[in-house]
Amino acid sequence: MTSEGTSNDLSLAKWAPETPTVQEIIKSMQNFDMTDYTIFAAMLVVCGTVGIYFGFIKKSSGEDEYLVGGRNMSTFPISLSLLASFISGISLLGTPTEIYVHGTSYLFLCCTIIFVTLVTSAVYLPVFHELKLTSTYEYLEKRFDKRIRLLGSVLFSIGIITWLPIVIYVPALAFNQVTGVNVHIVTPFVCIVCIFYTCVGGLKAVVWTDFFQTFLMFGSMLLIIIKGTADVGGLSLVIRRNLESGRLEFPAMDWSPLTRHTIWALTIGGFIHWIQISAINQNMIQRYLSLPTLQSARRALWCFMIGVTMLILMCGYSGMLIYAWYHECDPLTTKLARAKDQLLPLLVMNVLGNFPGLPGLFVAGVFSAALSSLSTGLNSMAAVVLEDFVKPFMKTPFTPRGADIFMKLTVVILGIICVALVFIVEQAGTHVLQLSISLGSITNGPSFGIFNMGMLLPWINGKACGALIGGIAGLSFMGWLILFAEAAIINGKIKFDTKPVTTEGCTYSFPQVENLLLSVPPDTILNNVGEEPWALFRLSYLWYTMTGALVTITVGLIVTLITSEDIEKLDPMVVAPFVRKYLKTSKKNITQEELQQIKVAKSKEMIASCTINEDDKLLSQGIQGHDIINK
Numbered sequence: 001m002t003s004e005g006t007s008n009d010l011s012l013a014k015w016a017p018e019t020p021t022v023q024e025i026i027k028s029m030q031n032f033d034m035t036d037y038t039i040f041a042a043m044l045v046v047c048g049t050v051g052i053y054f055g056f057i058k059k060s061s062g063e064d065e066y067l068v069g070g071r072n073m074s075t076f077p078i079s080l081s082l083l084a085s086f087i088s089g090i091s092l093l094g095t096p097t098e099i100y101v102h103g104t105s106y107l108f109l110c111c112t113i114i115f116v117t118l119v120t121s122a123v124y125l126p127v128f129h130e131l132k133l134t135s136t137y138e139y140l141e142k143r144f145d146k147r148i149r150l151l152g153s154v155l156f157s158i159g160i161i162t163w164l165p166i167v168i169y170v171p172a173l174a175f176n177q178v179t180g181v182n183v184h185i186v187t188p189f190v191c192i193v194c195i196f197y198t199c200v201g202g203l204k205a206v207v208w209t210d211f212f213q214t215f216l217m218f219g220s221m222l223l224i225i226i227k228g229t230a231d232v233g234g235l236s237l238v239i240r241r242n243l244e245s246g247r248l249e250f251p252a253m254d255w256s257p258l259t260r261h262t263i264w265a266l267t268i269g270g271f272i273h274w275i276q277i278s279a280i281n282q283n284m285i286q287r288y289l290s291l292p293t294l295q296s297a298r299r300a301l302w303c304f305m306i307g308v309t310m311l312i313l314m315c316g317y318s319g320m321l322i323y324a325w326y327h328e329c330d331p332l333t334t335k336l337a338r339a340k341d342q343l344l345p346l347l348v349m350n351v352l353g354n355f356p357g358l359p360g361l362f363v364a365g366v367f368s369a370a371l372s373s374l375s376t377g378l379n380s381m382a383a384v385v386l387e388d389f390v391k392p393f394m395k396t397p398f399t400p401r402g403a404d405i406f407m408k409l410t411v412v413i414l415g416i417i418c419v420a421l422v423f424i425v426e427q428a429g430t431h432v433l434q435l436s437i438s439l440g441s442i443t444n445g446p447s448f449g450i451f452n453m454g455m456l457l458p459w460i461n462g463k464a465c466g467a468l469i470g471g472i473a474g475l476s477f478m479g480w481l482i483l484f485a486e487a488a489i490i491n492g493k494i495k496f497d498t499k500p501v502t503t504e505g506c507t508y509s510f511p512q513v514e515n516l517l518l519s520v521p522p523d524t525i526l527n528n529v530g531e532e533p534w535a536l537f538r539l540s541y542l543w544y545t546m547t548g549a550l551v552t553i554t555v556g557l558i559v560t561l562i563t564s565e566d567i568e569k570l571d572p573m574v575v576a577p578f579v580r581k582y583l584k585t586s587k588k589n590i591t592q593e594e595l596q597q598i599k600v601a602k603s604k605e606m607i608a609s610c611t612i613n614e615d616d617k618l619l620s621q622g623i624q625g626h627d628i629i630n631k
Helices: 022-029 034-057 063-071 075-086 089-102 104-131 138-143 146-179 183-232 235-244 263-280 282-288 294-325 340-352 358-393 400-420 432-456 466-490 522-529 541-562 592-601 603-609 615-619 622-630
Strands: none
Touching: 022 340, 034 183, 034 358, 075 183, 075 282, 075 294, 075 358, 089 104, 089 146, 089 294, 089 340, 089 358, 089 432, 104 138, 104 263, 104 282, 104 294, 104 432, 138 146, 138 432, 146 183, 146 340, 146 358, 146 400, 146 432, 146 466, 183 235, 183 294, 183 340, 183 358, 183 400, 235 294, 263 282, 263 294, 263 432, 263 541, 282 294, 282 358, 294 340, 340 358, 358 400, 432 466, 432 541, 466 541
């Protein structure tokens, strides 16, 4: 049956009496039964049990154990934890929506993954691993000074506090779609479980719950892909329908930075966005440093990148599958899906709704992705708050018990704040994938710029404020740019090209309100809402991280040209390995004889952190050892 009428007609179409309404369809699909609730509850129980085990049975012996797992974790669970932390519910639900609304261009981000892995492994990872840090921002103090360390920590904290509420909100949308339970009822309940196991169990609890949750994520996505493809008519039909609608496409070869997705934005801008996450983000570095050697950290990084590629491609195919199912009746126009990021849960109820337990498995998978990201963020924030905001200003150090209590209290307070901020996220006018990347770039760009000044540009100074002024300038500029751009999106002044949809094949009645986001050319809408925003506010969100980094580095270089810094005093261990050979430092290379003397002089300290045969680790302490020899 077709739905006809003008776009402004708010009345219901004249349907036959037996035709169901969209509200009746929604209610009939919300058949989340006791089996589903049991599976969902079992996931929460397992997570809580892991927290109890590491918090009360196998207790952490100190803050190093709590924050970095004693630096002796295994590679495979850490690689899965990296994956679970990176792939939140934002990716699981946001990526299919992106493909359904805008097409497959976004998936070309995956082309940059191998380069991201190579650069992270060769440039950034060796520096962090050799310095044996707990907080990534300890590096900034070693390279610059305490002010830069504090700025870096503030940038990270702002980024986490704006990101975690989105992470929490997304799975609540899925739960609302399949059960009808209000978002603000399920959110606090689930977050209490996450806060509990993160608080009491530390990093080891987070890693092992991530390990369990990763399998749930993959299992739930595979289930919906296999069953959904079979029911709709096969892979060839999915591909054909997406080709016919223009969704299966190559990115535009457009040089304009204002075009949302071009091949250049996806490869160059996407590369910078991803490498910032994988190479300097506290959430990721904290896991790399929980491994005993640099080689094991590199192996975990490669496993993580392979897993990320697989899961993003699976999410992208899910978006194509959604269109194949609803190609004749757009659920966003009919309000069968009340929010754009409820499209995948809607498909789940169509495909799996008649199989008890399977919708529960899917919801458990989506919540697993969210809980892993939330627990990672809370644990990382506890590390940053303790190491960067508290310890540097304390005259009397914490006792082990005092530090433990403080970290757990920090996790609880931050968790409560993030739950409260869900109310603000709910008002955003764009879907969560773009929103999370955009808001994160306010701090990600400046932070990436500061770390690159430290590792790649040894002449950028710290004492003369080059990095400090550059970081503040980058934060101010990106905050202004992104907040104004998001406001324009929310107010309808910025719209994006979208793929065509129809309601010609709908078999239920719905209010005849045209879906402006999907059906009307952006130029038409802009003419209706007023003057087009300034071109800078229409910059593609994929360029944000790169823009923030460039502003930060440019200002830092200008300040450095005005002042000067003697790089003879620079410790070679704080710059990337390939930069060290260009430093004209007064410190000579460490000989094998001196290395043996370092072993003797530093044996007690070395035994606590590594074996006596790990010469590569001893070399990382070469400068300090050389001073001991001279004395």
